[in-house]
Amino acid sequence: MASIEVEIKQNKKFESEHQKAAVNIMFTSSWLYNINATRLKKHAVTPEQFNVLRILRGSYPKPLMLGNVTCRMVDKSSNATRLVEKLRQKGYVKRELCETNRRQVDILITDKGLALLTKIDNEAEEWLDTMKGITKAEALELNRLLDKLRS
Amino acid sequence: MASIEVEIKQNKKFESEHQKAAVNIMFTSSWLYNINATRLKKHAVTPEQFNVLRILRGSYPKPLMLGNVTCRMVDKSSNATRLVEKLRQKGYVKRELCETNRRQVDILITDKGLALLTKIDNEAEEWLDTMKGITKAEALELNRLLDKLRS
DNA sequence: CTGCAATAGTTGTGCATACAACTATTTCAA
DNA sequence: TTGAAATAGTTGTATGCACAACTATTGCAG
Known part of the structure; x- marks a missing residue:
């Protein structure tokens, strides 16, 4: 896995950091969802x-x-x-x-x-291993940012 | 809008900050998606x-x-x-x-x-207004954290 | 050459979502 | 008391995704 630009093979830069964040959230959500779906599949x-x-x-x-x-x-x-x-x-x-x-x-x-x-x-x-890429402190910060975004 | 626990009316605390972040990403993604879908609807x-x-x-x-x-x-x-x-x-x-x-x-x-x-x-x-809840510096940090999470 | 593997796309099935129209039940105000 | 509004849930239609099976075409090894 790499930065969001590489992931979606976007040659043009995003117009703003905010726009990039929006795409990044949706892309990461889809990534998490698919890992979870695969995990649950064996339980039907x-x-x-x-x-x-x-x-x-x-x-x-x-x-x-x-x-x-x-x-x-x-x-x-x-x-x-x-x-x-x-x-x-x-x-x-x-x-x-x-x-x-x-x-x-x-x-x-x-x-x-x-x-x-x-x-x-x-x-x-x-x-939980899939979430190990970030530290606990980073997870905390991530939660703060997402909550703030929606407020 | 409020913290993720309030949003999904969860009485029990999350088991970890990491788990909470996973739910938070998916919830925020859904929130963004719905705003976007509404915006695009008038263009069919x-x-x-x-x-x-x-x-x-x-x-x-x-x-x-x-x-x-x-x-x-x-x-x-x-x-x-x-x-x-x-x-x-x-x-x-x-x-x-x-x-x-x-x-x-x-x-x-x-x-x-x-x-x-x-x-x-x-x-x-x-x-773009929907993303105005966070500053540009925060958007940058959010992107860094999401990219790191997936790496 | 020949036929098997790889590539590119299409289609069927099951699951889920959004939205809107619908039924059934309850509440409440004139 | 009665009938309109509010509440709770159900169902139909269009859209989209995941997965798997399928067709068609191309490439390549023997």
């Missing part, structure tokens, strides 16, 4: 599905209504419905119609879903 | 299509074979074929079968495509 879940499972573990043993799953997702999305349905078919989550408010669908991670996350956690080291 | 092109057009302008007036478009894309993808076909239907690019190597398809941006890019460039300020 996608990064999106994995993300939903982690969100549900965060609230376990309390269920989360669908809307609360959506607003916690990294990729602000619409379709939690279809993602959750995929996970339900694999037995990783349960759907329950809420008694007190019948518009609402509560989603709960199952034991099988929790077991999957545990298994994946145990191999997390190889994933 | 997607960010991916826009990216391909810029790549072709970079080599104009020389065409690029399809494979060279692919390897310059930010999102390392397969499907330049289908993206280019969408652009061709809108009249923004031309496809030409290469005489000397008949496996090869040369792609060339049209005048209409160049005009579209010029028009979009002229409204680029609103896009």
